[in-house]
Amino acid sequence: MFVQLTRRIWATTDKRLLWKFCWNFGVKSAIGMQKFKSRLKRGEFFPAFLYISVINSCNLRCQGCWVDVDGPREMIDLDLMNRVINDAKQHGSSFFGILGGEPFLHPQLLDILGAHPDCYFQVFTNGQMITEKVAAELRRLGNVTPLVSIEGKEAVSDERRGGKDVYRRTLRGLENCLEARLLTGVATSLCRTNIDELLTEDWLRELIRRGVHYAWYYAYRPIGPQMCSDLALTPEQQLRARRFVVEMRAKLPIAIVDAYYDHDGRALCPMATGISHHVSPRGEIEPCPVIQFAKENIRDGASIYSVMRNSEFLKDFRRVAAQATRGCVVLERADLIRDLVRKHGARDSTIRQTAMAELDQMQPRFSQWLPGHEVPEKHWMYRWAKRLFFHDFGAYGPAPLDMAAKVEALKKPLDQVSSSKDTSAVSVS
Numbered sequence: 001m002f003v004q005l006t007r008r009i010w011a012t013t014d015k016r017l018l019w020k021f022c023w024n025f026g027v028k029s030a031i032g033m034q035k036f037k038s039r040l041k042r043g044e045f046f047p048a049f050l051y052i053s054v055i056n057s058c059n060l061r062c063q064g065c066w067v068d069v070d071g072p073r074e075m076i077d078l079d080l081m082n083r084v085i086n087d088a089k090q091h092g093s094s095f096f097g098i099l100g101g102e103p104f105l106h107p108q109l110l111d112i113l114g115a116h117p118d119c120y121f122q123v124f125t126n127g128q129m130i131t132e133k134v135a136a137e138l139r140r141l142g143n144v145t146p147l148v149s150i151e152g153k154e155a156v157s158d159e160r161r162g163g164k165d166v167y168r169r170t171l172r173g174l175e176n177c178l179e180a181r182l183l184t185g186v187a188t189s190l191c192r193t194n195i196d197e198l199l200t201e202d203w204l205r206e207l208i209r210r211g212v213h214y215a216w217y218y219a220y221r222p223i224g225p226q227m228c229s230d231l232a233l234t235p236e237q238q239l240r241a242r243r244f245v246v247e248m249r250a251k252l253p254i255a256i257v258d259a260y261y262d263h264d265g266r267a268l269c270p271m272a273t274g275i276s277h278h279v280s281p282r283g284e285i286e287p288c289p290v291i292q293f294a295k296e297n298i299r300d301g302a303s304i305y306s307v308m309r310n311s312e313f314l315k316d317f318r319r320v321a322a323q324a325t326r327g328c329v330v331l332e333r334a335d336l337i338r339d340l341v342r343k344h345g346a347r348d349s350t351i352r353q354t355a356m357a358e359l360d361q362m363q364p365r366f367s368q369w370l371p372g373h374e375v376p377e378k379h380w381m382y383r384w385a386k387r388l389f390f391h392d393f394g395a396y397g398p399a400p401l402d403m404a405a406k407v408e409a410l411k412k413p414l415d416q417v418s419s420s421k422d423t424s425a426v427s428v429s
Helices: 002-012 015-041 078-089 109-114 132-141 154-161 166-179 201-210 235-249 304-310 312-324 334-344 355-361 380-389 404-409
Strands: 049-053 095-099 120-125 144-149 185-190 214-219 255-257 276-279 284-286
Touching: 002 015, 015 095, 015 120, 015 380, 049 078, 078 109, 078 304, 109 120, 109 132, 132 144, 132 166, 144 166, 154 166, 166 201, 214 235, 235 255, 284 304, 312 334, 334 355
Parallel strands: 049 095, 049 276, 095 120, 120 144, 144 185, 185 214, 214 255
Antiparallel strands: 276 284
């Protein structure tokens, strides 16, 4: 599988772009991870990677979106992005995830990418703004991989993304990327309406046939002003997704990314481990994209390194989340988030200013942490990579606190975990 994947990437990607990927992402990220781990040993902190939402505007209206896409346009301009990225580079961070809204609506996006040829960027996009001209410019820059979001085939895409002809228009952008010989991925937020359609070997084989190099599956999280809780995965579906990813990694010549499990299949949260935090379109420094509360802002004047290193709010968030669960603290313990926000006097970092009320409406539910149902990596490459570069970095103790009710529930067969209609929800108090 690994040999086939390597040959396929070599045959379909611009060689200069592969060199950029191997050096800017591979070698530099490995060095950055070592610096991150060294800082942790000294009792210091700065994340290995940063995820930055550069703009809130979007051309689609997806179900359950937590971004203020209908609010006044907010964005981080070129000068401020340069300051943040340059500061992060000084401390070993050279990989950045670029989110929105839709990043390609940012009028200076290509200038931002071009200003840092020594970095590597992964741009999360619906693909519809990637014309042949844009794809050609991305190829010229050479330091970016587009990650195109596909939420279902024709009918499901229109329903999930609030548009018309969404699937075809997204595929057109995807094809422009592949024809430009870019290293290209496809992301899917798994939910109940698309899991049977896209969590399949046939779908992955279709992506391979089209020339896609990697896929990224992650679970839909009901949060925000329109939570769409009925889309949340059940515990059985969460486990099904994990097993599928592990099996397909060892079978098909396509890389499959996940950000929520270590090499032994133990759940983890990138925010709780400290490997990444998030910057919003308003410049607010948040624990992660779905936790929309902040104490600090990149516009405050201090370097992002000093702010994150000294932030008691972020430090407390990581500690409390890691003590509570190996899964997603937002889904399982929204009450803890409310307590932390009040304790630190953090502000609602949304435009709509309803984030606290939204937390009050959340029902505790299962996330990726399913104790006793861990699925270890099968393929040696993924096991090796995760052992070195992606694990919990000592964030978790022997057993998370306050989860006895969840552990007891999971002793039952997964399809008996909850008798309620919303089988992804459970009391964990």
